[in-house]
Amino acid sequence: MELKLINESGKTTASVAASDALFGRDYNEALVHQVVTAYLANARLGTRAQKDRGTVRHTTRKPWRQKGTGRARAGMVSSPLWRGGGRIFPNTPDENFSHKVNKKMYRAGICSILSQLAREGRLSVVEKFTVDAPKTKMLAQKLKGMGLTEALIITDSLDDNLYLSARNLPNVQVVEAGRADPVSLIRFSNVLVTKGAVAKLEEMLK
Numbered sequence: 001m002e003l004k005l006i007n008e009s010g011k012t013t014a015s016v017a018a019s020d021a022l023f024g025r026d027y028n029e030a031l032v033h034q035v036v037t038a039y040l041a042n043a044r045l046g047t048r049a050q051k052d053r054g055t056v057r058h059t060t061r062k063p064w065r066q067k068g069t070g071r072a073r074a075g076m077v078s079s080p081l082w083r084g085g086g087r088i089f090p091n092t093p094d095e096n097f098s099h100k101v102n103k104k105m106y107r108a109g110i111c112s113i114l115s116q117l118a119r120e121g122r123l124s125v126v127e128k129f130t131v132d133a134p135k136t137k138m139l140a141q142k143l144k145g146m147g148l149t150e151a152l153i154i155t156d157s158l159d160d161n162l163y164l165s166a167r168n169l170p171n172v173q174v175v176e177a178g179r180a181d182p183v184s185l186i187r188f189s190n191v192l193v194t195k196g197a198v199a200k201l202e203e204m205l206k
Contacts, residue, residue: 003198006124010146016125016195019202023123025115028108035109036182038099046095053078053086107205113185114201123191125198129153134164143172152188154180156196177201 001024002015058078066073080088101109117123131138139162143151150171155162158176166174173184177193177200185191193201 001118003118003123003125003193004121005195006126006146008142008145010148016198018118018198019206022111022202022205023115023118025108025111027116027119028112031105031109032112032182032186035101035106036186038101039182041097041099044097046091046093046097048091048095049093050087050090052088052090053080056084056086058084109182110180110185111205113182117185117191122189123193125193125195128194128196129155129162129192130159131161131165134161136165136168139165139172140169148190148192150188151190151192152180152184154191154193154197154201156194156200178204 001018001020001022003018003023004012005014005016007013053076056078058076060076060078063074063077064071074082077085079085114123131142143149151173153162153166153172153174154177155174156177158174163174166172171188173188175181175184177197180201
């Protein structure tokens with residue numbers, strides 16, 4: 001598999017040989033959907049809390065006598081059948097939303113996404129990608145010169161200047177090769193990968 005190598009002007013200067021297992025795989029939509037859904041679900045936190053009939057604040061007095069009123073029997077106003085009563089199966093903060101995905105499936109899903117990006121021409125390789133100082137304007141001008149308005153930049157090692165420069169750009173994200181996630185790969189219209197990051201990805205996802 002050959003990936004296009006671009007320069008700082010955004011022009012293709014050469015090609016880089018890459019693993020077919022990583023960048024030449026067929027697109028598996030069902031697997032990608034499962035991997036993305038699991039990633040989003042595993043990021044969820046149980047922040048919802050509802051009260052059952054034992055925790056709602058109500059009197060425990062019987063609303064009316066058991067017999068003789070013609071109405072249905074009632075023991076407490078905290079009954080789940082009553083308005084303002086407790087929930088029968090309340091949500092709790094320790095709710096578990098996690099989905100299990102095998103490592104082999106996760107790696108195959110990442111490879112499927114990377115392969116589709118390469119086929120669509122949305123993935124490019126650069127020799128290296130750095131900025132001289134932690135300046136947002138400097139990074140924005142560099143991306144503009146390459147013809148990019150938004151990009152996911154995957155590097156082999158995290159550069160502090162590059163990371164700090166990208167923090168205030170809403171459509172730019174910088175990650176190390178080991179932290180590239182399926183949601184970010186799908187979200188950005190362009191993905192820039194350094195040559196060192198390509199080697200790391202091949203080593204991790206083989």
